[in-house]
Amino acid sequence: MNKRENIYSLEGFSKVFRFTMSQTFKNKGYLVSFVAFVLVMSLMGPIQYLGQHFGESSAEDSLSYNPSNVSIDKLYIVNSVSPELTLDDVQDLYMVDEEDDESSDGLTKDKIEIKSVADDADQGEQAILDSLGKKDAAIFIAPSETGFKISGILSKDSEVEVDDIDGATEVVKDTFEKVRLEKCDVSDEDVAMIFKGIDTSSVVEESDYISEENKSISRLNYMFYMLGYSMIVFVVISMSTSYILTSVTEEKQSKLVESLLVSVRPMALLMGKICGMMSYVVLLLGAGVIGSNISNQVMKNVFNISESEFSNRGFNFSIFKDFGVTGAVALLLSIVLAFLAFGIIAGLFGSTCNKTEDIQDATGNVMMVSMLSYFAAIGIGAIDNEVANVIAAVVPPFSFFTAPVSYVTGRIGIAVLIFSYVLQIAVIFGILRLSAKSYRNLLLSDSSTPKLKTIFKSAKG
Amino acid sequence: MSLVVKNLCKKYGEKIVVDNISFEMPKPGVYALLGTNGAGKTTSIRMILGMLDKDSGEVTWDGKPLNFDTCNIGYLAEERGLYPKYTLVDQIRYFGELRGIDRKTVDERIKYWAERLKVEEYIYPEKAAELLEKQENEGRVRYDENGNVIEETETPKKARRRKPKLQSPDQLSKGNQQKIQFLIAMISEPELLVLDEPFSGLDPVNTDILKEVVSEQIAAGKYIIMSSHQMEVVEEFCTDITILHRSKAVVSGNLNEIKKSRGRVNLSLKVEQDISSYIEAAGVELISEKEFEYTLKVTGDEQANHLLGSLISAGIPIVKFDLSEMSLHEIFVNAVGENAE
Numbered sequence A: 001m002n003k004r005e006n007i008y009s010l011e012g013f014s015k016v017f018r019f020t021m022s023q024t025f026k027n028k029g030y031l032v033s034f035v036a037f038v039l040v041m042s043l044m045g046p047i048q049y050l051g052q053h054f055g056e057s058s059a060e061d062s063l064s065y066n067p068s069n070v071s072i073d074k075l076y077i078v079n080s081v082s083p084e085l086t087l088d089d090v091q092d093l094y095m096v097d098e099e100d101d102e103s104s105d106g107l108t109k110d111k112i113e114i115k116s117v118a119d120d121a122d123q124g125e126q127a128i129l130d131s132l133g134k135k136d137a138a139i140f141i142a143p144s145e146t147g148f149k150i151s152g153i154l155s156k157d158s159e160v161e162v163d164d165i166d167g168a169t170e171v172v173k174d175t176f177e178k179v180r181l182e183k184c185d186v187s188d189e190d191v192a193m194i195f196k197g198i199d200t201s202s203v204v205e206e207s208d209y210i211s212e213e214n215k216s217i218s219r220l221n222y223m224f225y226m227l228g229y230s231m232i233v234f235v236v237i238s239m240s241t242s243y244i245l246t247s248v249t250e251e252k253q254s255k256l257v258e259s260l261l262v263s264v265r266p267m268a269l270l271m272g273k274i275c276g277m278m279s280y281v282v283l284l285l286g287a288g289v290i291g292s293n294i295s296n297q298v299m300k301n302v303f304n305i306s307e308s309e310f311s312n313r314g315f316n317f318s319i320f321k322d323f324g325v326t327g328a329v330a331l332l333l334s335i336v337l338a339f340l341a342f343g344i345i346a347g348l349f350g351s352t353c354n355k356t357e358d359i360q361d362a363t364g365n366v367m368m369v370s371m372l373s374y375f376a377a378i379g380i381g382a383i384d385n386e387v388a389n390v391i392a393a394v395v396p397p398f399s400f401f402t403a404p405v406s407y408v409t410g411r412i413g414i415a416v417l418i419f420s421y422v423l424q425i426a427v428i429f430g431i432l433r434l435s436a437k438s439y440r441n442l443l444l445s446d447s448s449t450p451k452l453k454t455i456f457k458s459a460k461g
Numbered sequence B: 001m002s003l004v005v006k007n008l009c010k011k012y013g014e015k016i017v018v019d020n021i022s023f024e025m026p027k028p029g030v031y032a033l034l035g036t037n038g039a040g041k042t043t044s045i046r047m048i049l050g051m052l053d054k055d056s057g058e059v060t061w062d063g064k065p066l067n068f069d070t071c072n073i074g075y076l077a078e079e080r081g082l083y084p085k086y087t088l089v090d091q092i093r094y095f096g097e098l099r100g101i102d103r104k105t106v107d108e109r110i111k112y113w114a115e116r117l118k119v120e121e122y123i124y125p126e127k128a129a130e131l132l133e134k135q136e137n138e139g140r141v142r143y144d145e146n147g148n149v150i151e152e153t154e155t156p157k158k159a160r161r162r163k164p165k166l167q168s169p170d171q172l173s174k175g176n177q178q179k180i181q182f183l184i185a186m187i188s189e190p191e192l193l194v195l196d197e198p199f200s201g202l203d204p205v206n207t208d209i210l211k212e213v214v215s216e217q218i219a220a221g222k223y224i225i226m227s228s229h230q231m232e233v234v235e236e237f238c239t240d241i242t243i244l245h246r247s248k249a250v251v252s253g254n255l256n257e258i259k260k261s262r263g264r265v266n267l268s269l270k271v272e273q274d275i276s277s278y279i280e281a282a283g284v285e286l287i288s289e290k291e292f293e294y295t296l297k298v299t300g301d302e303q304a305n306h307l308l309g310s311l312i313s314a315g316i317p318i319v320k321f322d323l324s325e326m327s328l329h330e331i332f333v334n335a336v337g338e339n340a341e
Helices: A013-026 A028-063 A125-131 A162-183 A188-194 A206-214 A219-253 A257-261 A266-301 A324-351 A356-383 A386-394 A398-408 A414-444 A452-459 B041-048 B088-098 B103-116 B125-136 B174-186 B204-219 B231-237 B255-261 B276-282 B301-313 B328-338
Strands: A074-079 A112-116 A136-143 A148-154 B003-012 B015-025 B029-035 B056-061 B073-076 B141-143 B149-152 B192-196 B223-227 B240-245 B248-254 B264-271 B285-290 B293-297 B318-325
Touching (some): A013 B088, A074 A125, A219 A324, A219 A356, A257 A414, A266 A324, A324 A414, A356 A398, B003 B041, B015 B248, B029 B231, B041 B192, B073 B174, B240 B328, B255 B328, B264 B301
Parallel strands (some): A074 A112
Antiparallel strands (some): B003 B015, B141 B149, B240 B248, B264 B293
């Protein structure tokens, strides 16, 4: 008797996988997409930062004060209030000995004169202003209605750069602030304490307060993590499903599939294709993480902005490193499971297509499910409700998008996550079983339509 | 080695597409699977090769279920095509690797078959460049049979370095795509070669190339299953046939025996005068006549001999008397006609 063929056999998988992988990287479109993605991830931080701070940064740059670049012959600091300032207090204003080279450029200690009200009561502000030359400048410290006013002054025909006097004024302001607090016997630690920021929270109910206290990740950050992760999953699914679907259809349309089916098992053909594409996407993600790190290093070293200060929220990979190795593994495993589930579905739908128009319908069907899950994940992140978090974490297809984020942010426990994975794997096996029964029949059929019932019908033989 | 196909059946819903097909190939040769359009040839082939699930029946190769684990199969499908974006070398290598052939051997076989099937310029860039150069020099340079330059009539144009570029697979003509697919089928040096409409769409030159290759494969002791509508080509190669009509095998067996069983019924007769009255008197069916050369249909040897006897008795000189068996084409048409409702 004819022994029944093992429809689940993956014999030949590795060869299909290698071919798919190599052809993906030989494809100019995919290669360009890869390079472009890595570049975008590497430059996203600086570009985003420069875009947001373009105006500010130019103002800040102009305020950065370097005494060796300041071209002022005489700088008067006229202090009409208490406490008094000395030349030693304002040492950030002038070049110290090491910096003082032979050239006459730069502001030196001897070019600065501090006049306090007590020293020369007769000489008023007007006298100083009258005596200012083209290369002179003055900084007045005077009382005001709100406290103190520090003003930088130049003569009418002054040749002094406005940026230089602005920078000097800032330095005097900082020095005056520091000296003033020191005169009040306030220590450096106290100064730091005084200027420490205070956040407010709108939590009103006791239960909410306790629950919020127990969460290591705030509701806002949970939403951002959910948004970022689900976007990654969504992008991965969109890219890969469209590729898998198109390549399966292309193979079917090319009529090569019959020749293939006498060389390789249908499941190996499908899985090799899916995993070949998954490798491309995993490499893309890996390169994205490296690019994201490059971006952070550029932010740190070029813009002096630490990662914590610059939160590149949205489509970024920080989630993979914010929760340690366990978190990263949970997240990556979920991406792989999501990829497999949606990849197999895409392959099945691809095998129902006979015409280019069919591809659009089939892609639409797959994308509808993934988009629904994506929006649900965003909603779950925004609501951050205990029951909703658990339900979304265990019910596929939503669980592919939400479970790992809920776990790493402490919304669900490890038991719920494992249960969620078990369900996801069960779903994947279910789809695999369906594929094993119907994939070959669908490939050989030329009268299919990209509908779910076609797939089920085909599984019956 | 032997191929046994026993009681193959396939139904789609209520519609029977293959109804109890059986045949056997106990020794190498060509088995023709013939039939009208939609008779179930391709479905039968797909079931034989294990691509399609059978509702019942079995197919064995040397006593074991036939599949690509138990038999080295080469298959040229009826519907042909290639991956449109991958290079031909990559595609052929892929099929070779799927068959477990190492890269070096695959490359050697590609080289051999590319040359044999005259498709080198579509596979190798340098061959494409050579061809291009040859075309540019056409009329100016004469080549010998081996492609060597024997005469140049003008000074060669300033040599331009041209980057050789291959045609993409989807730009190849149907015939060339077919030859590449045949190459893919041959890459594993198969024991069992299944050719579904191998000659359709080929020009006479390429038909001859393919016929020559098929003859070589027969001589090499390969098992070949061939499906075709070109009866004269099938007749040239096949030893056994099955004719399918409306899902059923209406004729099956050794071609010579089938022919013998139907008798010698085709009479070709050439004389030097009009013999219409003798033909009519003998009750022989006249098919055609041209300048006293008659094509006749007789019921058998007896009727033909009766006509011959009457002509000799009448003293009519006979230039040609050729009594032959039915052609495969006639057997096919008769079989299908007899079973038509």
